[in-house]
Amino acid sequence: MSNPTLLERRYRVLGRNSPLFYERPLNLVRGDGVWVYDDEGHRYLDAYNNVPHVGHCHPRVVAALTQQAAALNTHTRYLHENVVRYAERLTATFEAALSMAMFTCTGSEANELALRIVRECSGGTGVIGTAHAYHGNTAAVIELGSIFTTPDKRPPHVRTVPVMDPYRDRAGRSDAELAAAYAAAVKCEIDAFRAAGIKFAGVLFCTSFSSEGLPTLPAGFMQQALDYIHDAGGYFIADEVQSGFGRFGSHMWGYQKLGVVPDVVTLGKPMGNGHPLAGVIARRELIERFTGQNVYFNTFAGNPVSAAVGLSVLDVLHDERLLENARQVGAYTLGRLAALAAHHPLIGDVRGTGLFFAVELVGDRAAKSPAPAEAGRLVNLMRERGVLIGRIGPHDNILKIRPPMVFTREHADILVDALDGALRAL
């Protein structure tokens, strides 16, 4: 079956607006570690996907899934050792205060549940996000998805802070001044809710601010913001769907790098290595208060197979020392990406932590004018050269590089050499 035929069939049943990557969409049929293969046998280095967190089709994850699927799978209203063991193992990776888990099937559901929890526990409805965020697709969550919900369509109980962009916002300010300014922006929106007579419930941030462009934020910003949030009776929901499970190398959870302990944490993508497993971790008192007032049941979430998969992902992360790998290979990759800037004036900034990188493209380094067209062409050129990356940011001018955690120096060399070649070919 040739690709155009498959594409036409897809358009007919799923519509032309169902998103696909690349000018020539890929038909992937197989994966192995950091590699994926298309229907014609071409191999691509996956430097984009955090869902296959411990590598595509990791044999231990596949074995855990198939063995449990062969033994039993049920909905979640029976006792089963797997889900209890998984919840124990997972919560043990958090601070003692974050001691309870609830399971969902997607990051969207996790954020939906988190919003219900903070709204129930605060008695408020007002939630603050950022001006270029994505947190999922449910009715309540998409209201905070400022990428798709334009300001005129935003309901009064949702407010946003401007995208934090130290690369452009610095204006001679120290880190401490910038941190205070970003925290003050959160307070400003809390005050705006109060002025509008809307009770504040909390803040929902992706802890890597990934869609916003993966900014390198000044230390202390989030603690100051958290003080404002708590003073106003609200809660902080940390969305770890992109940053969690050791992506930053230095920490298991992205919020730890921000130097705070949130009230609620939402998990997704990497949690099941491709199996639909997601969840909420929160302070005991919040979950107990919420479940005391509301019944939460989810047919599939935390079933014996999902829990077996989740356990195997934690095992592989530990046994293959993948956080350490993210630190070491991440530092090497960042260094090589940064060195590219010496030859390519299009690169305005290179930043990142662990195995999460942003390469910001600008038409003019002094003016820092975004170069989205070049970013789009580069993503497609890279695909033609056998390396998968994406792009992010309010201007769509930032290359997003976020490979599976089993990325090695050799893979980094392939990535950076391909990027060098693609930049030359622009």
Ligand SMILES: Cc1ncc(COP(=O)(O)O)c(C=O)c1O
């Ligand atoms: C930060 C963040 N939160 C939540 C979600 C939603 O997750 P899901 O697609 O599993 O519903 C996404 C998905 O891209 C995300 O990037």
